[in-house]
Amino acid sequence: MTTSDHADRLDIERLIYRFFLFLDERRYADLSGLMAPDGVWHRQGKVLRGPGDVMDALKLRPGGATTRHLITNVVVDVTDSARAEATFYLAVFFHGADVPPKLPVPIELPRHISIFNAKFARGASGWSVADLSEIPTFAK
Secondary structure (H helix, E strand, O other): OOHHHHHHHHHHHHHHHHHHHHHHOOOHHHHHOOEEEEEEEEEOOEEEEHHHHHHHHHOOOOOOOEEEEEEEEEEEEEEEOOEEEEEEEEEEEEEOOOOOOOOOOOOOOOOEEEEEEEEEEEEOOEEEEEEEEEEEEEEO
């Protein structure tokens, strides 16, 4: 593994963590900015294409929903200087409410645990999400 490959792997891991942190923190513009212009997110049975579709879909999230996405077992493979792939596990904790609740909210088992497959593209401004999909493994 070259120093460049190692740096790319770390950059992509950080991108994955930021993506779901931004989702939990409702920072939708920041999250959308992590998508490639033609990137695809397969989310909740819908195909979101590009940052605009992602932003539109996230604006529909309930205002009082509290989520935490826990990511583990991240494996990143750099295909070449412009492409990479990753696989990781993700557990989602969810609390629904009409308005933002006072923290901490009651905890339950994870809503689901999935394996994610992702593809990344490097552009002029760095790595971005080219394709993101999940395979639910456990569901409540």
